[in-house]
Amino acid sequence: MFIELDFESEDPIYLQLTRQIVEGIAKGELLPGDALPSVRSLAADIGINLHTVNKAYQQLKQEGFLQIHRQKGVMVHPDGIPKATETYKAGLAKNLRPFIAESICRNLSKEEFYKICNQIYADFTRGGK
Template sequence: MLIELDFESDIPIYKQLKNQIIEGIATKQVQPGDTLPSVRSLASDIGINLHTVNKVYGLLKQDEYIQIHRQKGAVINPQGIPEADDTFRSKLEQEMRPLIAESMCRGLDKHTLMQMCRQYFDDIQGE
């Protein structure tokens, strides 16, 4: 899995890294049971602070994408990622509503927004 961060982006580095790891899981570039690089190794490889990587691993653990083992380090959840539940759906709504509202304010119609969502979904799914 190739990590590419945009240091000039308005999106914080930790969010970019978290999103790219999640996309790597979604696209099956990393599989359940695969080990992620150590905090120090990943920080060094991509040129960021190790506390940033540690924060990302903590967030991924909290959301059950990874497990942290003393000997193995960060491992993609061997049982797979839990299914979307009410808590996840609520979080998704909290994140989507402002994006949809902003899109409407900027003149994007429903058809265009839905088309974009389908495009991104298909891109990640590999179609």
């Protein structure tokens, strides 16, 4: 998996890192049980503070994507990612609302919005699972 951070972005570095790890899992580049670099190693490799990597790893652990062991290190959760719950779906709807509202304000049709969503979804499922 290749991590590419945009240091000029308004998005915090830890959030960019978190999103890219989740994308790696979604694309099948990272499979359940796959090891990730240690906090120190990844921080050194991409040139960021180790606390930033630790924050991203801890968030992903809380969300069920990663498992962290003192002896084994960091790995994609070996039992797989928890399935979508009603709470997750409610959070997803809440996060999508601003994007849909802005799209409507910019005269993007429902069909165009769906087309963009379908293209992104296909990018993650193409040739993967």
